[in-house]
Amino acid sequence: MVFGLSTRAVHGTRVIDGVGEPVVAPVFQSSTFVNPIGDHGEVRYTRYGNNPNQVELGNRVAALEGGESAIAVSSGMGATALALRAVLNPGDHLLSSAWIYGTTRNLFESEFGRLGIEVSYVNPGNPRNWRAGVKPNTRAVFVETVTNPLMRVIDLGILSRLCRELGSALIVDSTFCSPYNCRPLEHGADVVIHSATKYLNGHSDVIAGCVVGTEPLIGEVRRLMKLWGQAIDPHAAWLVERGLKSLAIRMERHNANGMAFATWAATHPQVASVHYPGLPDHPDHEVASRLLDGYGGMVGITLVGGGPAVAEMFKRLTVATHAPSLGGVETLVSEPRYTSHAAFSREEREAQGIPDGFVRISLGIEDVDDIIADFEQAFAAVEA
Numbered sequence: 001m002v003f004g005l006s007t008r009a010v011h012g013t014r015v016i017d018g019v020g021e022p023v024v025a026p027v028f029q030s031s032t033f034v035n036p037i038g039d040h041g042e043v044r045y046t047r048y049g050n051n052p053n054q055v056e057l058g059n060r061v062a063a064l065e066g067g068e069s070a071i072a073v074s075s076g077m078g079a080t081a082l083a084l085r086a087v088l089n090p091g092d093h094l095l096s097s098a099w100i101y102g103t104t105r106n107l108f109e110s111e112f113g114r115l116g117i118e119v120s121y122v123n124p125g126n127p128r129n130w131r132a133g134v135k136p137n138t139r140a141v142f143v144e145t146v147t148n149p150l151m152r153v154i155d156l157g158i159l160s161r162l163c164r165e166l167g168s169a170l171i172v173d174s175t176f177c178s179p180y181n182c183r184p185l186e187h188g189a190d191v192v193i194h195s196a197t198k199y200l201n202g203h204s205d206v207i208a209g210c211v212v213g214t215e216p217l218i219g220e221v222r223r224l225m226k227l228w229g230q231a232i233d234p235h236a237a238w239l240v241e242r243g244l245k246s247l248a249i250r251m252e253r254h255n256a257n258g259m260a261f262a263t264w265a266a267t268h269p270q271v272a273s274v275h276y277p278g279l280p281d282h283p284d285h286e287v288a289s290r291l292l293d294g295y296g297g298m299v300g301i302t303l304v305g306g307g308p309a310v311a312e313m314f315k316r317l318t319v320a321t322h323a324p325s326l327g328g329v330e331t332l333v334s335e336p337r338y339t340s341h342a343a344f345s346r347e348e349r350e351a352q353g354i355p356d357g358f359v360r361i362s363l364g365i366e367d368v369d370d371i372i373a374d375f376e377q378a379f380a381a382v383e384a
Contacts, residue, residue: 005248010244049073053234054237056237061244064179066183068213069217072196073221076193076198079196082228083213094118095141097154099154105343127155131162134162134166139169145176145291146177149354150275153288153291154284155287171193180294181251182292190217191212193209196210200240201239202250203329204323255295258363261299261368262299264372271303304357309382312381315381319373320332320361325362329364330364330366331371336349336354341354
């Protein structure tokens, strides 16, 4: 029997077959385990990523994404670094979307060059740009969909066909979607990355990441993780596994609240623009309608009053919380110019479509009327 996504999220691969077994898996808060004598058996050690909590979380995420294998690590950035390093070697070229998380771009520019890995960027607004950016040594293509923070949606079908032709790996950061809204492997991706800090955990109390792919790819990620030390703590793994059990029901509410809020904001006189792929006038609405099973809980807005208006609005919000992360059950707001894209100059941000006055909003699962009323009273104070 093939189970649905919500059933897989709740039950994973764990089988409860004995009277007296716990319904909820225990936390194996142990760094080390009794080893077999000689070389006839697995050496279990939490730094190796084979603690039972680590293994179960990896199995569950693989089942949700439809991948052969997955591994949980200590952060989303750890997942990104390990996944790309598992694919790329010195002398290789990485072709990346220009629309990516600021810290990911910092990783590429400050560290990959020191490893002898060349990186160049493509404006993916025109699909033809991808082929123009290919070099003889291009070994991987990296994209986010949906992108941070402008909520653009990149057509994975076009890229997967190009990568198959090149023999290159298509690596997708799917953090903003979660497996509920998009499963990139179904669209031809080779590797999927998540910051499990966000929707997979969903409760703003864990830092974690996941990589999904083939068994050989995950084996290489595991080898690197053992050397570089990004193993996830067992209790953190247990918390993400707990969060996954409510993923489907949370994402239903995130999707509904995102659409309701974006629709309301699009008519507000203090909002200059709204970035949400569920709106018909979004530049990628047609792609999003084909690629996604839900438009998500992330909304970008630009205020007419610019940066000063944002600061005043943040002071007045009471339901929404000003914090740098996203994907939690609570509504969170942040300014990318001070968080995810703080390392960029104003000119660089504006070139990417992130002007002063742009706000990233992660719609939580509160009553959406309360969220809208919170922003309404904050806008009224700004106007006054």
